[in-house]
Structure formats: C-alpha cells, structure tokens
Amino acid sequence: LMGTLNGQENSGLLTIKDVAQRLKVSEYRAYELARQGVLKAIRLGKSVRVTPSAVTEYLAQNGG
Numbered sequence: 001l002m003g004t005l006n007g008q009e010n011s012g013l014l015t016i017k018d019v020a021q022r023l024k025v026s027e028y029r030a031y032e033l034a035r036q037g038v039l040k041a042i043r044l045g046k047s048v049r050v051t052p053s054a055v056t057e058y059l060a061q062n063g064g
Helices: 016-023 027-036 052-061
Strands: 042-044 047-050
Touching (some): 016 052
C-alpha cells in the first residue's frame, strides 16, 4: 500500500466497497489489487482508501 495520510482530510477517498463496485469486482479482489500495488491505495489505520484518480488510472492501464 502506498502509505498513510497524516492529518489530511480524507473526503473524496473511496472505500474498498466503492472501488469494488466501480471496478465490478469483489471486495476481496479490490483488497488484493491494493495489497499487490496494482491499485494505488492509502492506509488509514486499519482502513484502506483509494483516490478516484487511482481507479481511473487502473482502468486506463487494464482496459476498463
């Protein structure tokens, strides 16, 4: 995972559930993509968040 946001506003960040819906994959698969670094993600404590631009970038690179 890419790292953490320290003290920054996390509005606009997507949950894994949101990402899974946008990519039309399971939540498990979305977590795996983030864990593998294929999908850029941010760890906030125990939560994983993804920027909308990271989803767009993933789709552009993977034929979405």
